[in-house]
Amino acid sequence: MTDLNELARSILAGAAGDESVEVCVGRAVETEVRVHGAAVESLTVAESHGIGVRVVVDGREGIAHAGSFDDDVVRTLLHEARDNAGFAEPDDRVGLARPDGVAVVAVDRWDRAVETTSTDDKIALALELEAAVTAADERVRGVRAAIYGDTRSETAVVNTHGIDAHTSATMASISTSVLVDDIDGGTRTGGAVDAARGPTALDVAKVADLAVARGLQLLGAGPPTTGRPLVVLEPRFAATILALVAGMLSGERVVKGRTPFADRIGDAVAAGALTLYDDPTDAASLGAAATDGEGLACRRVPLISGGSLDGYLHDTRSARGLGTSSTGSALRAVRGTPGPGHRSLHAAPGDGGLDEFIAGIADGLLVASLQGLHSGVNAVSGDFSVGVEGVRIRDGALAEPIREATLAGAIPRMLLDIESVGADLETQPGGAIVPSLVLAGLTLGGGA
């Protein structure tokens, strides 16, 4: 097998004296099983390769990438990136990472079970999941998808300033989407996913039960009347919303003035109950990583403490723009440009959980699904408007389910209007470790 760091260094060797060069090389092996009707619908097994080369000369940056380790392709990359750099305009912000002395915290992200588990056993997990969903309730009409997937990936990042990093990780997941018959002859859906470093840690029964329960809780749902109920978010939706917030704390957005949180460090931007930070050194998170997309050590990055804004997520470029240092938060696809972002969002626990929250709310909504986040959130203005399904809360108890509704507000206002933060921390497949949240001031729009 090709040694990725060696391959990267061999490209680096071609750098001219006045050039800074960075090479990122990645390899991934994936398995995906989709089952339908108690049979394998498709089984994918594949290995993919990627190389990205960045050249910086006189403050100009050029990039070239390829999805192949073939010699004839690899040989052209440095030349192509160098040629591209000639057409960019110089900028002081452009520059590659330099070793910053922050120690790398080793996190074990490799579960050998991904390699040692047979394909048949992986198929069996998907079949088992579909069977469990089908058998769970007589109202289950079908299964839209029952999927097992895993990847083994490794990445090398090397540059002419002395960065020489290597990371590797495994990931396995199961997911399903279930169709249930509604009272009126219509269909409701529910979905669930579980992820872990390896297949043996996945909980098939839990995913099946959750997916079915989520479908059943929406039986009889219809459009609500428009209003401003308190909105209760389970940890999985709290993670979705807090990820939007973290996206608006990207240093790149701050440098370019494209976030309502620019120039606000030290300000009270959220309710005092909210403490938010990114911590990829926490091995319990599936977003954990030793080094970032530029090869710097990942570290804990405080974002909001007791409601007050601590700082932003930076890669080398955004940090140079604000005259600060990278927070080791560069994210990148091997073949893309790095950009700052979160890997492993943590919110400090508060008090209570879903049951207590619901019991204390006279007029509320327990969210069951959010739709249209990609089209309904404006990270520049902070306005958002998304499709929502859920169950209304009336006088301390769950009441009628709703669908065909919208939830809208502005993220800066919403953060200040956080009503409660739960104690029920939950690890999410996407890497976040966050509790439930209760939000005030959002508008529920409906057609009834």
Next chain:
Amino acid sequence: MLDHELINRTLGAALRTGGEFAEVFVEDKRSSSATLDDGRVEELTSGRDRGAGIRVVVGDTTGFAHTADLSETGLRNAADAAAAAARGGGGGVREVAVTPVDTPRTNGARIAPEDVAKATKVELLSLADAAARGEGNAITQVSARYGDSRRRILVANSDGLLAEDDQVRTLFSVSCVATGDTGLQTGRESTGRTIGFELFDEADVEDMARRAAGRAITKLAARPAPSGAMPVVVGPGGGGVLFHEACGHGLEADLVAKAASVFAGRVGEEVATPLVTLVDDGTMAGEWGHFTIDDEGRPAHHNVLIQDGVLTDYMWDHLRARKEGRPSSGNGRRQSYQHLPMVRMTNTYIENGSDDPADIVSSTDNGIYVAQLGGGQVNTATGDFVFGMTEAYLIENGEITEPIREGNLIGNGPEVLTRIDALGDDFAMGSPGTCGKDGQGVPVGDGTPTLRVTSLTIGGTAA
């Protein structure tokens, strides 16, 4: 792209374990892009992706493997992996001989992207930047992006099919931020065509930039959108995404077969008002969702899905069509050689009606006029969908009045189709889009004339 004898041997190897159908999909894609931000050309990027995906079908099971190694060994290993994944039993040797299909080349780009100097591409960005900033001091941020790609594909299968295509796409977009007392507002404009650099003979990037800037400035005065159900008039060009989400996905045969579509079993039924004729058409030369052959080697088709309100057919790929004993409709597409093909839309549009667009607005007492739509999303099993409005206005007493802030609209596909009560005669195609399904993105186009839906739910903050 590959020697025919090598293709035959690879297909033979793929069928070694008793597969009923085998396919080799080879792709060689070159792309380039340039971005301008903050008044400065930020970076140029070049990309190269090359590889093959091999699938083997046995019964209802598909085995799939892909490789970036196009040597005989690389292809053989992928074929073995796909065959092992499908595992039909039986075995034995099957000879395969492919015959090239002569496909009409409508995709010919007049000016290939690789023949255009990088400096010329970069210049477009600066022109757009200057034009946007010329719209006033309120414009505080401008970013622009140029992108092109040339994708050569070859598809060969055990039915003897061998087809090739050469797809060139060119894209340009401008985004502006306007700053005012009410905070930050954004405006965007984009164009994309399945043609070469001659795109810029017809698309004026300075005009685009001014429109994007104007949109952002207009929104500075926008008031919060209302919330709740009301009539919605969608302007020409943008409404396609509404149909893409409201019923397009639900008419994809793979979802229909899993009963994961509200339109399953409804062919021949009236599913929309008689005004509606919905077409998916991959043959529309130059449009963003256009191609000569799909990613399974089938020629693009003009497919009428809803005729005068009656559901006439679904969209099909090879696997679903084969099961039903009918031809594919040329809708088998994939993001790249690393993905399995599935049923996808191409260019989806509503044919012209006969109403005067001005009358449609003036006969709407109170509601919303949506001039530009953003992306959308649908749950095909329930039919519930959302789509974003990026430029919208109030309609008050039959007149378009104040701009409103962006937000999502939500509706139910089957219900919305029966609530279309006016259709204009001003058909236009909309902005280029990327349609996502099961994690794969493909370029799609859409189009509509002005139309009115009697009731959709607006997701605003004004209760």
